[in-house]
Structures are given as structure tokens and as C-alpha cells.
Amino acid sequence: MKGYEEILKALMEMAYEQESLRKKQEPELKIPLGISNRHLHLSQKDLDCLFGSGYSLTPIKDLSQPGQYACKETVTICGPKGSIEKVRVLGPVRPQTQVELLGGDHFKLGVKAPVRMSGDLAGTPGITLVGPKGTVVIQEGVIVAQRHIHMTPKDAEYFQVQDGDIVELEFEGERAGSYRNVIVRVTDASALECHLDIEEANAMNLTSLSLIKIIN
Amino acid sequence: MKGYEEILKALMEMAYEQESLRKKQEPELKIPLGISNRHLHLSQKDLDCLFGSGYSLTPIKDLSQPGQYACKETVTICGPKGSIEKVRVLGPVRPQTQVELLGGDHFKLGVKAPVRMSGDLAGTPGITLVGPKGTVVIQEGVIVAQRHIHMTPKDAEYFQVQDGDIVELEFEGERAGSYRNVIVRVTDASALECHLDIEEANAMNLTSLSLIKIIN
Numbered sequence: 001m002k003g004y005e006e007i008l009k010a011l012m013e014m015a016y017e018q019e020s021l022r023k024k025q026e027p028e029l030k031i032p033l034g035i036s037n038r039h040l041h042l043s044q045k046d047l048d049c050l051f052g053s054g055y056s057l058t059p060i061k062d063l064s065q066p067g068q069y070a071c072k073e074t075v076t077i078c079g080p081k082g083s084i085e086k087v088r089v090l091g092p093v094r095p096q097t098q099v100e101l102l103g104g105d106h107f108k109l110g111v112k113a114p115v116r117m118s119g120d121l122a123g124t125p126g127i128t129l130v131g132p133k134g135t136v137v138i139q140e141g142v143i144v145a146q147r148h149i150h151m152t153p154k155d156a157e158y159f160q161v162q163d164g165d166i167v168e169l170e171f172e173g174e175r176a177g178s179y180r181n182v183i184v185r186v187t188d189a190s191a192l193e194c195h196l197d198i199e200e201a202n203a204m205n206l207t208s209l210s211l212i213k214i215i216n
Numbered sequence: 217m218k219g220y221e222e223i224l225k226a227l228m229e230m231a232y233e234q235e236s237l238r239k240k241q242e243p244e245l246k247i248p249l250g251i252s253n254r255h256l257h258l259s260q261k262d263l264d265c266l267f268g269s270g271y272s273l274t275p276i277k278d279l280s281q282p283g284q285y286a287c288k289e290t291v292t293i294c295g296p297k298g299s300i301e302k303v304r305v306l307g308p309v310r311p312q313t314q315v316e317l318l319g320g321d322h323f324k325l326g327v328k329a330p331v332r333m334s335g336d337l338a339g340t341p342g343i344t345l346v347g348p349k350g351t352v353v354i355q356e357g358v359i360v361a362q363r364h365i366h367m368t369p370k371d372a373e374y375f376q377v378q379d380g381d382i383v384e385l386e387f388e389g390e391r392a393g394s395y396r397n398v399i400v401r402v403t404d405a406s407a408l409e410c411h412l413d414i415e416e417a418n419a420m421n422l423t424s425l426s427l428i429k430i431i432n
Contacts, residue, residue: 103418115390115421146390168393174331174362177384179419180392202319203395203419205331 030211034193035201040099050131057091078128081110099142116143147182150190170215175205246427251417256315266347273307294344297326315358332359363398366406386431391421
């Protein structure tokens with residue numbers, strides 16, 4: 001009997017060790033959450049108008065997506081019903097100015113922004129931007145950001161998704177639920193991160209420490 | 217053949233008419249949506265401290281739940297990190313003061329409120345309330361409201377749910393998804409209405425005209 005027990009114990013240890021090794025080699029990828037407040041991206045032309053000719057943005061904090069940063073600069077956003085002060089500019093400058101609002105800003109500003117992916121600005125409303133050196137009236141570029149996940153081709157392989165795929169996210173806890181229509185964005189220069197805005201995060205009781213799960 | 221065709225046509229018309237009649241007799245019940253901003257309910261004692269001895273609330277708008285109303289009165293809510301002005305008082309007075317915040321207010325006030333049903337206040341944090349005639353420091357009573365649906369026993373029979381049941385709501389559209397952990401509240405004095413806060417409504421692109429669907 002002693003012999004059997006020893007063999008059994010040795011086999012169980014081997015199985016346990018093998019499982020541990022496998023887990024170390026393939027750790028489960030969790031998706032970090034980036035929570036966005038309202039913000040805007042500026043073209044160099046609009047930056048010049050708002051902050052002065054030839055102005056350069058002042059980075060104060062790197063964002064998780066490589067090369068993207070929050071800036072010292074803020075502007076006032078004005079709609080027909082009201083305005084919102086100190087809206088943060090994100091850098092670097094882009095070909096076209098883009099204002100990303102929260103759903104609730106509709107009521108403060110009197111501007112109803114459609115849900116769009118970044119850069120998809122055709123037919124979106126305009127708004128007035130006021131900076132320390134001038135005012136810019138943009139004719140389009142106001143959106144509410146569509147939920148999305150940034151990832152590299154390697155992450156996409158892991159999650160078995162492709163650029164442009166629409167996935168669903170599931171959340172546990174007191175404010176459990178799911179978000180559908182979440183678009184996958186795959187580029188070599190991405191860092192794995194799910195982007196929701198603060199209203200979406202609060203509605204599901206999520207924080208910047210929450211880890212996100214794709215369910216289909 | 218003419219005879220058969222006529223009989224078939226007559227039968228089809230009868231079937232169609234019967235279906236129309238049935239639909240008219242049992243129209244599908246949709247659940248209206250009530251969207252709450254942060255607000256508070258006051259005890260008479262706390263009302264006296266904030267607005268003066270023997271003060272009576274001034275109703276300005278009936279709410280959908282019978283006997284409930286929004287008041288002219290507002291207070292300032294102060295936490296260790298900041299304050300929020302002009303928070304609406306809802307009437308009538310209640311046995312215990314209750315402050316219902318939005319998830320995002322945590323960061324403004326420095327008070328982290330748990331998700332609770334109205335009245336379930338044991339162990340919740342306190343906060344400071346400032347009115348025109350005085351200040352009240354409540355020791356407990358600050359919550360984020362749990363998603364819930366008010367209905368009558370007749371509605372509950374229609375939806376095949378009971379008081380206290382937990383259901384899931386599903387939403388279509390650009391910001392589609394679902395909310396779980398939605399509690400059903402059945403009383404004779406209810407009006408059929410689903411209560412979400414403005415962050416939950418915005419996260420799913422809902423408005424006060426949205427109609428809500430229970431999926432289980």
C-alpha cells in the first residue's frame with residue numbers, strides 16, 4: 001500500500017506542477033479599463049486660433065495609448081443652451097478637431113451629439129470653442145464616443161477577434177449588466193485597453209481598476 | 217374552386233379579425249422610464265434644522281409615483297472633498313433623511329455611497345447638509361439608488377413577477393446592452409415605472425420617452 005500511495009502522490013504533484021507551468025506560460029489576459037471624461041482633440045489651425053499662432057501643446061500626462069497625452073490646455077465649449085468650462089485638450093494635434101462629450105452634456109449645451117467612433121465625423125454637429133487667444137466655431141466634429149477596445153494583433157489573436165468586430169462586454173457586481181455594440185480596434189501601436197466614458201463606467205459601478213471581460 | 221377560395225378567404229379574415237380583437241383587448245404593456253438626478257428626502261426634524269422650525273415643503277411638480285413630488289427647496293451637500301449645490305428635495309417628509317447620489321458624485325464629494333434600495337440605510341455613510349437656516353450632519357443615509365421598477369399587483373401579474381424579484385432589462389440601439397439586478401417593487405399605490413439614474417440612462421442612450429423591456 002505504501003508504494004501505491006507514494007506513486008499516487010508523485011503523480012498528483014506532477015499534474016499540479018504541469019498545470020501551474022501551463023498557467024504561467026499562458027496567463028489569462030484581462031482587459032484594463034480606461035475611463036474618459038469629456039475632452040477634445042485640436043487641429044493645429046484651431047490650436048493656433050485658440051491659444052495663439054504657432055502654439056505647441058503642453059503634455060502633462062501620458063495616456064495608455066502610445067503617443068497620446070493629456071495637456072495642460074483646456075477650453076470652454078459653448079452651445080446654444082449653455083457652456084462647459086475647463087474641457088481638457090488631448091494631444092498630439094490631429095488633422096481635424098474633434099469634441100467628445102458625455103451623453104448628459106446634451107442638456108447643458110443644447111447640442112445632441114451622435115454616438116460615433118473617433119474620426120467618423122461626417123454629418124456630426126458643430127460647436128463653439130473659446131480659448132485664451134480666440135474663438136473657433138467648428139462646423140462638425142462633436143460626438144459621443146462609441147464604446148471600443150484598443151488592442152494589438154497579438155491580443156486580437158488571443159481574444160479571437162478582428163479589427164472592426166463588434167463584441168459584448170459583461171459586468172458582475174451590484175450594478176451588473178452588459179454593453180453591446182463595442183467595437184474592436186486593432187493596430188500595432190495599440191495598448192490593450194477598453195474605453196468607456198464616465199457615465200458608462202458609473203452605470204456599471206466600474207473604476208479604473210476594473211478588468212473587462214468580452215463574452216462574445 | 218371558387219367555393220373553396222371564398223371559404224378560405226372568409227376564414228383568413230375571421231382569423232385576422234380575431235387576432236386584432238385580442239390585441240386590442242390585451243395591449244402590450246410597456247414600462248415608462250423615470251430618470252433620476254441626485255436628490256434627497258428629509259425628515260421633519262432635519263427639514264426644521266435646514267429651513268426653520270415648523271417648515272413645510274413647497275411642492276412644484278408631481279412625480280409619477282402617487283403622493284410624491286419635487287419641491288422648490290434645494291440644499292447644498294458637503295463631503296470631505298467638495299460640495300454640490302442646489303440638490304433637489306423630494307416630498308413628502310420621511311421618517312429618516314436619505315440622500316441619493318450619482319456614482320460620479322463620489323469623486324466630487326469624497327463620499328463613497330453603496331448601491332441600496334430606498335430605505336435600506338443601515339451602515340451607509342453620512343454627509344453634511346446645508347440649508348438657508350442651518351446645517352445638519354447626518355450619520356447615515358447616503359446611497360446610490362438600486363435600479364428598480366414600481367408596479368401594481370395587476371402589472372406584476374401581467375409581467376409574471378413578484379415583489380422583491382430581481383429582473384434584467386434589455387436595451388436596443390447604438391448603445392445597446394442590459395442591466396441586471398433590477399428589483400421589482402409591487403404596491404397598490406404604485407404607478408408602473410422603471411427608475412434609473414441619469415448616468416444609467418445616458419450610458420444606454422435612454423430618454424424620458426424610452427420604453428423599457430424586461431427580458432427575464
